[in-house]
Amino acid sequence: MTETWIDEGHRDAARDEVAATPVGNDIVLSSQHWTFTGNTADHFDEHVSKSVPGYHDGHALVERLSDFFVVEGGRVIEVGCSTGALTARLARRHVAKGATFHGIDIVPEMVRKARERCADIPGVTIELDDALQVDYTDSTLVIMYYTLQFVPTWQRRELLRRIGSEMRPGGAVLLFEKTRQPDARLQDMLNQIYEEYKLSVGFTPDEVLNKARSLRGVLEPLSSEQNLDLLRESGFTSAWLVHKHLAFEGMLAIKPPV
Numbered sequence: 001m002t003e004t005w006i007d008e009g010h011r012d013a014a015r016d017e018v019a020a021t022p023v024g025n026d027i028v029l030s031s032q033h034w035t036f037t038g039n040t041a042d043h044f045d046e047h048v049s050k051s052v053p054g055y056h057d058g059h060a061l062v063e064r065l066s067d068f069f070v071v072e073g074g075r076v077i078e079v080g081c082s083t084g085a086l087t088a089r090l091a092r093r094h095v096a097k098g099a100t101f102h103g104i105d106i107v108p109e110m111v112r113k114a115r116e117r118c119a120d121i122p123g124v125t126i127e128l129d130d131a132l133q134v135d136y137t138d139s140t141l142v143i144m145y146y147t148l149q150f151v152p153t154w155q156r157r158e159l160l161r162r163i164g165s166e167m168r169p170g171g172a173v174l175l176f177e178k179t180r181q182p183d184a185r186l187q188d189m190l191n192q193i194y195e196e197y198k199l200s201v202g203f204t205p206d207e208v209l210n211k212a213r214s215l216r217g218v219l220e221p222l223s224s225e226q227n228l229d230l231l232r233e234s235g236f237t238s239a240w241l242v243h244k245h246l247a248f249e250g251m252l253a254i255k256p257p258v
Contacts, residue, residue: 041109044083050201051211052146052178053194054245059086059145061243062174065252066090066141069172072098074140079131080147081105084114090143091121099140104129131159136166143174148227149219157230164235170257173236176243176250178221190247224249 049055070076070090078087081103091101103114103126111128118124127134132155136142142163148156163173181187198208222230224241228251231239236253243250 041083041107041113044110044113045085048082048146050203051198053197053248054243057245058176058243058248058250059089061250062086062143062145062176063089063093065172065174065242066093069141069170070094070097070099071140073138074099074168074171075102075136075138076100076141076143077102077104077134077136077139078143078145079104079134080144080150081114081126082107082110084117084126086143086145087114087124087126088118088121091118091124095122099123100125102127104131104134106130132162136163139163139167140171141174142167142171145174145176146178148175149177149221153220153222157234160230160234160236164255167255169255171255173231173253174250175227175231175253176248177227178219179227179247179249180221180223181247182223182225194246221247224251227251228253 052058066076076090076094076099078090078101081087082105084103087101087103094101101121101124103118103124105111105114105126105128108128111126114126118126131147131151148159151159160173167173181190195208199205203211227249228239228241231251231253235255237256239251239253241249242252
């Protein structure tokens, strides 16, 4: 019988490696699974802007599209607002319209950052809450900016249907998501290009690998058609692709006006 033996030093080193997983921009995960808690909030803006191609361009597009849906007395809700960067931009753009802006996040550290950022902007509230518990009544615009992909797949239809049933007629959802491709060869090509992109913006090979590992079972993308079908099945009869960069897509869905 052969006995496998590991000395205490090697065991401690292995434990430390699992307990401290660097994924870039000074973000160190306390386990091998991605989390928005810990020190992630302190470095999130820089990290996500490098991780998602066209991240700031998407913010600018949301701003311009919001002009059609922000109305006096209406509610604008960002689900998964993280540090409040997009909520703040929208509230400043429409400060004269008399609408209210609500940033929702489930992570206390993100809520704290968002409240600090939006403290001096009229009409903004940042709430610690679960998307499935939020009241969407009288909302005219709901934004999920790379958020739905972290919601368990079996809860996404329920969430979108609640939003569709409670928001005002003529209101809209702006949904930005990383997507899976329907063709295996295309998926392989985009994966390789995306990995090269992350290396080109300064992530190390170890950080790229660590991040990919940490997202297993946490981020679950759907295809473009699956996302559009979910929106249409949830009461948004009109749904279109309005932004695309490789696998990163933005969709606009409008609830019928009557």
